Structure formats: C-alpha cells, structure tokens
Amino acid sequence: MKNFYLPLLLLLAFSITSCSITQQTYSFQHHGTDSVRSNSNFKYVAKNVMGKAKSTIKLSAWKKMSQQMATDGLLSEAKSRLPELKDNQIYANVSIDVLKTEKGTPTSAGVNVTEYTVEVVVSADIIEYY
Numbered sequence: 001m002k003n004f005y006l007p008l009l010l011l012l013a014f015s016i017t018s019c020s021i022t023q024q025t026y027s028f029q030h031h032g033t034d035s036v037r038s039n040s041n042f043k044y045v046a047k048n049v050m051g052k053a054k055s056t057i058k059l060s061a062w063k064k065m066s067q068q069m070a071t072d073g074l075l076s077e078a079k080s081r082l083p084e085l086k087d088n089q090i091y092a093n094v095s096i097d098v099l100k101t102e103k104g105t106p107t108s109a110g111v112n113v114t115e116y117t118v119e120v121v122v123s124a125d126i127i128e129y130y
C-alpha cells in the first residue's frame with residue numbers, strides 16, 4: 001500500500017507546480033555626434049557612462065497589485081543618474097535602450113502575466129571642448 005501512495009503523491013506535487021515563462025522585448029534609439037561641433041577640438045573624458053531606471057508591476061490573484069513607482073518618468077530618472085557635466089562638456093553618442101520583461105505562466109490562450117518590468121538604460125560618452 002505504501003508503494004501506491006508514493007507515485008500518487010509525486011503526481012499530485014508535479015501537477016500543483018507549474019512552469020513559468022519569461023519573455024523580453026528590446027528596443028533602442030541611438031543619437032550620434034551629428035549635433036556635436038566636430039570641427040572644434042575636443043577630447044573624450046569618459047566613455048559609456050550609464051544611467052538606469054526601472055519600474056515593476058506585480059499582479060497577483062492573492063494579493064493586491066504592487067508597483068515600484070517612477071514619479072518623474074523612467075527616461076528622466078535614467079538621465080538624472082548620468083554623471084554631471086562640467087564646463088565645456090557635452091554628452092555624445094547617446095543610446096536609449098528599453099527592456100520590457102513579462103513573467104507569468106503559460107495557458108491555452110497565451111501567457112498569464114504575473115510580473116511586468118520596464119527598464120530604461122541611457123548610455124553616452126562625455127566629450128570636452130578645449
């Protein structure tokens with residue numbers, strides 16, 4: 001009789017647990033040195049400085065919805081986390097990356113999303129005119 005309960009218990013445990021799916025989409029914009037005065041003398045002070053910001057929304061049937069807030073907007077927060085510029089410095093080669101991540105469980109109609117995250121990454125080079 002003990003041998004009968006063990007497979008039944010394992011089958012029940014396997015059916016209660018479910019798989020999870022993570023889907024991520026990516027988009028970007030790049031702004032090169034078109035607006036930079038390239039006929040003036042300049043030097044690179046720093047390369048690939050970054051500022052990041054993200055917001056996550058968690059949806060649950062058992063709890064209320066919770067969200068990490070970005071009060072000024074994700075792009076604004078990411079830009080504010082870039083290093084401050086000194087005199088005669090500008091940002092060049094600015095890239096804005098947007099990553100969207102959905103986590104959930106698969107269903108017959110698609111994915112039941114339980115967590116949605118949006119992350120914005122702003123990267124740039126800093127040049128200085130002399």
